[in-house]
Amino acid sequence: MNKLDASEQKKLLEEEYPELAGEAPKKKEEEHRKGLPPLPNAVEGKVRVRFAPNPDFVIHMGNARPAIINSEYAKIYKGRMVLRFEDTDPRTKSPLKEAYDLIKQDLRWLGVEWHEEYIQSLRMDIYYKIAREMLTRGCAYVDTCGERGRELLRSGEGYCETRDASPEENLSLFDKMLEGHYGEGEAVVRVKTDPRHPNPSIRDWVALRIIDTERYPHPLVGSKYRVWPTYNFAVSVDDHLMGITHVLRGKEHALNTEKQLYVYKCMGWEPPVFIHFGRLKLEGFILSKSKIRELLEKQHDKFMGYDDPRFGTIAGLRRRGILAEAIRQVILEVGVKPGDATISWANLAAVNRKLLDERADRIMYVDNPVELRLEAPSCVEAEIPFHPSRPARKRKLRVCPGDGVLIEKNDASSGELRLMGLGNFRVDTGENLLSMVEDQSLDYARSKRVPIVQWVPASDAVPVKVLEPQGLELIVHNGYAEPAIRGYSVDSKLQFIRFGFIRIDEPGREPVAIYAHK
RNA sequence: GCCGCGGUAGUAUAGCCCGGCCCAGUAUGCGGGCCUCUCGAGCCCGUGACCCGGGUUCAAAUCCCGGCCGCGGCACCA
16 A cells, blocks of 8 residues: 555545545534533523633743633633732732733633623722621631640641620621731631541631732732731632633642632522633743752843743743644643643644644755855856745745755755755765766756755845753754745744744844754 | 542543444654655654443443542632
């Protein structure tokens, strides 16, 4: 079978399997498969989902999963998507002022659309109000026992006495909290759960605590507030108030769901549908925010910033030349499974390559150059299209007798080769000469299986620095490209023929490119 | 340690709820061929998996039990 040529193969296929060879195969079925599974309890037009990042850093591939999945479901069900910044810890997870905008940029770039936007640190009065309501209803209390209250619950031996005090007393304790009578750790609002719950973290979990914002000012609201809601409290309140119908988040939140249900129960709210999916890794990339921050701090000169192409941040992948569409595609393929998934770089690159292939112009770049002198009776000219499927757009390259031509050192073994678009030549490595072969035709090269290689006229070769991420290292290539390279602006994606796809990181006289993949 | 959730080819995913149409589909990777002025793309062929052990059943990737492995959680972090 393999020995047959394409038309023979096709013919055979048509004879043997007529139903497979048809022009319109089962495309529809496959597209159906790529979609996300239906959401339980979802009504078209009524679905409300959310993406709720902590603005303490830019988002990465792991965060892209909930962002893309949620927005995709909003699209499927013609629902609404809420973007909510969860920035209620100015102390240990201090928000980064720039991150709010950077995250929005990344989301827009990813094609994530949202219809409403909230910032938790700007909604403090709402949390206070609900806290009061819960205190009034007697399903929360102000623990003023400090370390002792915490210890009592941890050991399961009891709880702070205020748990049994009246709502009125607790309400006034809460006022004292707000008024600044207590320091950090001296008073917290706890949600009454079960003081002997098998999981100690669920026992009367903390809904609001005091943070000394004189010492740890919040980047948005400074020292205006001292009493801050915890994640679980703020999330429950917001998910309800924002009318969220489906919560899709990582499985690290499974236990939080259990905690949050106590708020719903106390307030008589109907809880949304919760769906937890596994963690996402990107093979060979660091995703951890804290690790990236650490690297940026400790090895400042080694990395280019949060968007370094060696990082798995969205910005880093973008800078690497990965298209948003490719990221969407692999994430949608992973879907909402509870299990963890490791996206292989080969897979992401393959998807990206396919998308890039139709748009990226082909440019000749010689990575490891050796200069040969052209021996020819007269000048020769090549006309090469920028893209094989758009032959009309092309540039001319001309070399004359005595001119230097750069080719890959590896290609410069003695023998014949074809300089792409130019003609067939014989290499003399001793004299560093390129002499013309009598037959200049492409057919000659084909029939003799002469390698077809890229080349650059030495006289106007443009030095190009190509940075190739490899793990945490960056390999620097110093090669030369044809002059057409100067015509591309930042962010252009090109294919360097026989080298790989690259993205222009810095245009100019001596451009800098970043290697994406083969 | 305790609690929860998972385990389909190298990777990812379909099938598992409602057992048979699954000697397990798809994508990518890998090997080969055809085609193409690229080592890219396209087309074709091939390669390769139901964690292990029991049980239920005429029939199990699918249901039950046990084990092993992996991940997550056990904060006044989100």
